[in-house]
Amino acid sequence: MKVLPASAVILCGLWAVAATPAFAQCAYDQSSPAPNEVVRDPQQPVTIDFTDEFELRDVRVVGAGNTVWATDWTRGPKDVRSTTFRITDALPPGKYLIEWNGYFRRHYHDDGGSIAFSVPAADGSIPEASPGVMPPKPAALPAGPNSPYRALLGAGGQTQDR
Numbered sequence: 001m002k003v004l005p006a007s008a009v010i011l012c013g014l015w016a017v018a019a020t021p022a023f024a025q026c027a028y029d030q031s032s033p034a035p036n037e038v039v040r041d042p043q044q045p046v047t048i049d050f051t052d053e054f055e056l057r058d059v060r061v062v063g064a065g066n067t068v069w070a071t072d073w074t075r076g077p078k079d080v081r082s083t084t085f086r087i088t089d090a091l092p093p094g095k096y097l098i099e100w101n102g103y104f105r106r107h108y109h110d111d112g113g114s115i116a117f118s119v120p121a122a123d124g125s126i127p128e129a130s131p132g133v134m135p136p137k138p139a140a141l142p143a144g145p146n147s148p149y150r151a152l153l154g155a156g157g158q159t160q161d162r
Helices: 006-019
Strands: 028-032 046-062 080-085 094-104 109-119
Touching: 028 109
Parallel strands: none
Antiparallel strands: 028 046, 046 080, 046 094, 094 109
């Protein structure tokens, strides 16, 4: 068996690291409700904290059948580190997503995500699926066709350039 010189091993290692794709930085830090939390009081304030200043463009709460629930969220200053809002309608038992999107100016890319939570019935159970439950549509516009982050941002189908 032939042993490669140390310099060849180092060069192969550097090449492997350099050849790996770059992944988008995610602006999300933490939230209340936390991901997959069972929320017993859906009227409590919702908060989303970000890792850095972030241009938050849209926030919505989506439930069964892609129903968008009313909130008192309003777009604030251009860059925020957190946002707080309330869901203004009483949520029935079920599963929900808080969807958010915006522009991560520091890293020059769109960013967005969703935070799943559920509201239990009086007996503590959570309905598995309500009639007409469909995967929610993303709140963010998909990245342009030349974006290296399309797969990470969920841009599978039709795209719109800005």
